[in-house]
Amino acid sequence: MPWSCKSLRVLRRWESGRVNLRPLPLKELPPPEREEVREEPEPTPSEEEVIASLRAEAEALVSQARAEAERLKAEAVAELEAARREAGRLVEQAREAIRAAEEERRRLMAELEPELVNLAVTMARRLVAAELKLNPEVVLNVAKEALSLVRDRPYVLLLVNPEDLPLCQANRQKLEVLLPEGAVLRLLPDPRLGRGECQVETDQGVVDATFKARWEILLESLKE
16 A cells, blocks of 8 residues: 555654654553352262261371380380390499409418418417416317217217316216217327317217317308
8 A cells, every 4th residue: 555645754754753752642441340259169078078087087196106106115125125234234243343352352361361270279279278277177168069069979089188188087977978878988188189179089080179170160161
């Protein structure tokens, strides 16, 4: 379509920048009508759906409770096992300490035994010597104690220090009553025995009532 002369003049003015453009007023458009959105009501769950939902929640709670119980049980078992191990360790330490103390005690007893026996014998003899001055019948008590250990033997030999022999002979009846009826009691001196000591011999063996022998028996009992 051919342009008109007026159009050509306007175009030239536009190109030359001499055209004045004026904004044209726009008519106000009415706001668009809002469509009302109708919310559809949520469907009411059926009885089966409600029961199923409650059952699922209950099962979830039970499962959670079981898992928690298993966790607590595992923790308790672990703590108990740790306590047992600790108790076992402490018991073993105590046993080791007792064994060490026992070994030390035996070592000391073995080292000191000869000295203790000699010291005890020396002290006993001194005590007996002092007591003999006040009570000459000390040997009788020792002899009675020794004879009581062989009260069922028919033949008994009693050895005493020569200085104690007269006293024992004078009190023979007090010694014989400790033996069975018809038993034979012989009294003989033995210079190897100290004052207040004695030795009893039978067909079954010997009863050593010396101070040294009695102290050795005492020390052996301390070792056990």
